[in-house]
Amino acid sequence: MILPIYLYGSQVLRTAAELSPLDDREGLKKFIDDMVETMHHADGCGLAAPQVGVSRRILVVDGNDLVDRYPELKGFHREMINPQFTFESEESSSYEEGCLSIPNVDASISRPARIRVRYVNTDFEEVEEDFEGFAARMIQHEMDHLDGVLFVDRATPIRKKMIAGKLVNIAKGNVHPRYRVKSDK
Ligand code: NI
Numbered sequence: 712m713i714l715p716i717y718l719y720g721s722q723v724l725r726t727a728a729e730l731s732p733l734d735d736r737e738g739l740k741k742f743i744d745d746m747v748e749t750m751h752h753a754d755g756c757g758l759a760a761p762q763v764g765v766s767r768r769i770l771v772v773d774g775n776d777l778v779d780r781y782p783e784l785k786g787f788h789r790e791m792i793n794p795q796f797t798f799e800s801e802e803s804s805s806y807e808e809g810c811l812s813i814p815n816v817d818a819s820i821s822r823p824a825r826i827r828v829r830y831v832n833t834d835f836e837e838v839e840e841d842f843e844g845f846a847a848r849m850i851q852h853e854m855d856h857l858d859g860v861l862f863v864d865r866a867t868p869i870r871k872k873m874i875a876g877k878l879v880n881i882a883k884g885n886v887h888p889r890y891r892v893k894s895d896k
Contacts, residue, residue, distance in 0.1 A: 713749050
């Protein structure tokens with residue numbers, strides 16, 4: 712089922728999400744399937760539960776649409792429940808980011824180049840994995856969403872000034888992407 716995506720300005724995007732209970736496995740798997748379907752429908756490469764109005768620590772990422780630019784992402788797909796960083800490198804890297812909740816806005820964002828993440832997968836096993844390159848980038852962007860942080864918060868002061876007008880317009884609802892969106896304001 713395709714879910715509407717909450718736009719910049721929505722309160723749910725600014726709320727730290729709660730740990731997901733693991734008892735209703737079928738319900739959780741169904742919700743994660745809906746998240747993946749919603750992400751693909753919108754041509755996105757990642758989605759966090761707060762973006763569909765659910766304040767839980769769940770994210771999905773898929774790099775298969777990005778293999779032209781990042782060949783190492785072929786086959787990269789993860790579904791993470793209650794992820795947490797167990798390592799973040801001192802070394803950082805910069806990539807252009809965008810977000811389905813902030814249509815038509817991009818910015819180059821600096822973040823740790825390598826990370827290690829512990830999470831529960833959709834087989835309900837606890838996993839710890841290392842990521843680097845754009846995969847690490849995608850996961851960090853989505854993990855920010857679980858803390859109510861958006862990539863534009865991390866843009867340089869100059870870039871923030873350049874996109875300020877666009878953000879105001881999105882918060883007012885003056886944006887019409889071809890996927891379903893909503894706001895909780
Ligand atoms: Ni995003």
